[in-house]
Amino acid sequence: MSRHFQAFAGIGLALGGTLAVPSIASAQYNRVPDPNATRVLVAVFKAGEKGLGVQAADALRSRMTSEFPFKQVYVLPKTDINATLEASGFPITDALEAHDQRALATLLRADEYITGTVTKTATGVKVDANLVLARDNALVQPIGSYDVKSVGDAAGAISKELKEARKQLDGERKCINSAREQKYDAAIAAAKEGIVLYPRATLARICMANVMITQKAPAAEQLAIAKEIVAIDPKSRPGLAILASSYRALGQQDSAVVSLTRLLATDPKNPRLQKDVVEELASVANPRLAKPVIDTAVMLNPGDPDLLRLRWRILLATRDYKEAFAQGDELVKLDTSFADTAYFALSAAAMAADSQFQKAAEMAAKGLAKFPGSPDLTFTQIVALQKAGQNQQALEALDKAIAAKIPVENGSYLRVSLLKDLNRSAEILPAARVMIAAGDTSTALRQMVVGIANDQRVAASKSNSPDDFALAVSTLMFADSVTTGAAKAQAQFLLGATYVAFGQLKLTQSQAQKQCGLAKEAKNMFADAQIMLPKGGATNVDAMRQLMGAVMQLDPAADQMIKAFCK
Numbered sequence: 001m002s003r004h005f006q007a008f009a010g011i012g013l014a015l016g017g018t019l020a021v022p023s024i025a026s027a028q029y030n031r032v033p034d035p036n037a038t039r040v041l042v043a044v045f046k047a048g049e050k051g052l053g054v055q056a057a058d059a060l061r062s063r064m065t066s067e068f069p070f071k072q073v074y075v076l077p078k079t080d081i082n083a084t085l086e087a088s089g090f091p092i093t094d095a096l097e098a099h100d101q102r103a104l105a106t107l108l109r110a111d112e113y114i115t116g117t118v119t120k121t122a123t124g125v126k127v128d129a130n131l132v133l134a135r136d137n138a139l140v141q142p143i144g145s146y147d148v149k150s151v152g153d154a155a156g157a158i159s160k161e162l163k164e165a166r167k168q169l170d171g172e173r174k175c176i177n178s179a180r181e182q183k184y185d186a187a188i189a190a191a192k193e194g195i196v197l198y199p200r201a202t203l204a205r206i207c208m209a210n211v212m213i214t215q216k217a218p219a220a221e222q223l224a225i226a227k228e229i230v231a232i233d234p235k236s237r238p239g240l241a242i243l244a245s246s247y248r249a250l251g252q253q254d255s256a257v258v259s260l261t262r263l264l265a266t267d268p269k270n271p272r273l274q275k276d277v278v279e280e281l282a283s284v285a286n287p288r289l290a291k292p293v294i295d296t297a298v299m300l301n302p303g304d305p306d307l308l309r310l311r312w313r314i315l316l317a318t319r320d321y322k323e324a325f326a327q328g329d330e331l332v333k334l335d336t337s338f339a340d341t342a343y344f345a346l347s348a349a350a351m352a353a354d355s356q357f358q359k360a361a362e363m364a365a366k367g368l369a370k371f372p373g374s375p376d377l378t379f380t381q382i383v384a385l386q387k388a389g390q391n392q393q394a395l396e397a398l399d400k401a402i403a404a405k406i407p408v409e410n411g412s413y414l415r416v417s418l419l420k421d422l423n424r425s426a427e428i429l430p431a432a433r434v435m436i437a438a439g440d441t442s443t444a445l446r447q448m449v450v451g452i453a454n455d456q457r458v459a460a461s462k463s464n465s466p467d468d469f470a471l472a473v474s475t476l477m478f479a480d481s482v483t484t485g486a487a488k489a490q491a492q493f494l495l496g497a498t499y500v501a502f503g504q505l506k507l508t509q510s511q512a513q514k515q516c517g518l519a520k521e522a523k524n525m526f527a528d529a530q531i532m533l534p535k536g537g538a539t540n541v542d543a544m545r546q547l548m549g550a551v552m553q554l555d556p557a558a559d560q561m562i563k564a565f566c567k
Helices: 003-010 012-020 052-067 078-087 098-107 151-180 184-197 203-214 219-232 237-249 253-265 271-284 287-300 305-317 321-334 341-353 357-370 375-387 391-403 411-421 425-437 443-463 466-482 485-513 516-539 541-565
Strands: 038-042 073-075 112-120 125-133 140-148
Touching: 038 052, 052 073, 052 112, 052 125, 052 151, 078 098, 098 112, 098 125, 112 151, 125 151, 140 151, 151 184, 151 203, 184 203, 203 219, 203 237, 219 237, 237 253, 253 271, 253 287, 271 287, 271 305, 287 305, 305 321, 305 341, 321 341, 341 357, 341 375, 357 375, 375 391, 375 411, 391 411, 411 425, 411 443, 425 443, 425 466, 443 466, 443 485, 466 485, 485 516, 485 541, 516 541
Parallel strands: 038 073, 038 112
Antiparallel strands: 112 125, 125 140
8 A cells, every 4th residue: 555545545534524525615516416426536637837737637627517417427526636635735736646546536436537648739738638447547448639729628628538438338337247247248248338339448348358358268359359458548457468368378479578568668666567567477488578677667666575576586587696696685684584495495596506506505504594394495405515515414414304304305316316426335225125115116216226236237347256246136137127118128138238247257167167056057147148138139239239149159158068067
């Protein structure tokens, strides 16, 4: 609520009796208005020259009083308007801001009010006027723009057009009432009646457009009515909002952005409108399109916390990290409550994205000092420490969180990856087996098992140790049992390759020791290799063929040794 609105609201009760009955200070208003008459306020027009706006409003007010039927339209007396303004400390000769015009109209129980601008020209004056419905100052009907000799001439032209424009209002009211009763066909019909009576109707069209939105009419149909509204009133906030929404629904993002920018231009100092528009811009297009808009909004409304928060998020989205961090610091200084878990988590994530991993871990730690036990901040801190190369500290933080039963996202897998980074291989497979037995279904964990098994296979080939080969075979068999797809094929190929190398070692040992058992073990491994290699051969066709060729040579040798040693 603005300061102006508070001022008006504060005097509402004091002036209530005065406003209920027109002032008798002027003979022009010595009649009690019909209770069913529409109450119309004519506000002081905006003008570059002092007193000109008052003259324009006075001329129009006088013309309307003499030309509109008293029992149908009651034009609020200037004396009542000035009494309200003076009681609240407002000058009676200055035009009000849009929100204050509506507040004044509400206090005076006006149904409609007339606003406008007037400027001097070489031949006289130029006057623009609008009819506004008091229930919502976004419901505007342009009355026209007039280049005339005097404000009196303008008043005559405006009064004449106003009579025509008001012909739509009965249809607009019926449209609103029918829509509330969910009689949508009747609402559309009433709006069309209003448009027929006044072809330039924006108010009836706005009601019809809102009914179409409620009925979920095709976006192309909504776009068509929105275009009509904006063609009549290029500054129509409802029209531009529907236009942008329709363009967005039709996938015409550039047009949506243009419409949203035009919408913000209708009231560039309205922070609520700015926030809504920039949020829409950020969602329909590259966030960079929203950045100049939010920058302008912040410049026009310095210190507005909602706009600053929005700018901070947009800066993060556009990866303007330096500005984002500075904006975040400014927000925390303005309002310490801004430093919530989201602030710390998003800031830390942004620092990590900016490769400032140590700072990211420190930011997360600050957040945890304020919000101990936060799962998001705990996860962010652990990952930042890991990426900063501080794997031991990351593992300690994770183990501490697990002990405290803090649910850390992918905590088990994160622990296994830290063990791998710390070369604590002996602990990895037992942990992975426990995780998989407990129901873990992550592909990454299974791929890690395949990777560990391959490392064991390579180590065994270097050491040529039976124990190392046995360990690799055991791990690969486990990998084969828990993987699917490409990971399974890889595990099967590696298992087949390991059987070939291990069988060859067994064969060599059998020959040296003349042992029957070793020769039979080699024979079995070659048989298993012939099964597993084709299963996973698609992962490395050339290597598979070479290994199968080796098996074809080794297998007969195993038969010879079995024949020689097994008697």
